[in-house]
Amino acid sequence: MISEAMAGVSALKTALDMTKALKDINDATIRNSAVIDLQEKILAAREAQTALLERIGELEKQLAGFEKWEAEKENYQLTKIYDDTFAYARKPDAGGTIPPHYICANCYENRKKLILQRSDAAHVTCSECNSRLRFDSDMARRFNRPIKYGPGSP
Ligand SMILES: [Zn+2]
Known part of the structure; x- marks a missing residue:
């Protein structure tokens, strides 16, 4: 230039x-x-x-x-999702109608927002960099099943 x-x-x-x-x-x-x-x-x-x-x-x-x-990255915080495994979680006070989710820490460092998607019962995957992260803790189970069923529910 x-x-x-x-x-x-x-x-x-x-x-x-x-x-x-x-x-x-x-x-x-x-x-x-x-x-x-x-x-x-x-x-x-x-x-x-x-x-x-x-x-x-x-x-x-x-x-x-x-x-x-x-501006967008301020809506996320680095979070431990499993032993020695981290991702960025959307802050609860980030606002909007976007449901809770995690984004890839690798892609975050490259200024990209890639939502981690479940690939099997114990892992989530990034579609951009193919990171595959363990995610089957109690926290993960709570995160993936936020709806509490009352008595009599299936
Ligand atoms: Zn990624």
């Missing part, structure tokens, strides 16, 4: 120098050749500017993604 900016500045400086020199050229052929060179320099500067604008757009999009993640 810096090299693109420097190329644009260099092309503009060269074009400016050429414009100053044009007034001293009396020979029409030499002057026409200089004008063509000048147009090429202006075109190069425009191309560099276009590349810079595209890059700025990409960086603005990336920044918006980072800002969104910085």
Whole structure:
């Protein structure tokens, strides 16, 4: 990106120098050749500017993604889900109507929110990085069966 900016500045400086020199050229052929060179320099500067604008757009999009993640990650806290096994749990006070869930700690570090899904009776899995975590503790059983059935329920 810096090299693109420097190329644009260099092309503009060269074009400016050429414009100053044009007034001293009396020979029409030499002057026409200089004008063509000048147009090429202006075109190069425009191309560099276009590349810079595209890059700025990409960086603005990336920044918006980072800002969104910085806000979203505050809704989660690192939680032990089994012996020496951790995931990020949605904080109870995070609000909204989203049900309690865990997200992958590996993907969290890469600014991605991947909900861990049960893959069998004792494990949850991340669909992004394929992490497979043990999750069959009392806490897991409570987490997966939050509805208490009263007497007479099946
Ligand atoms: Zn993951």
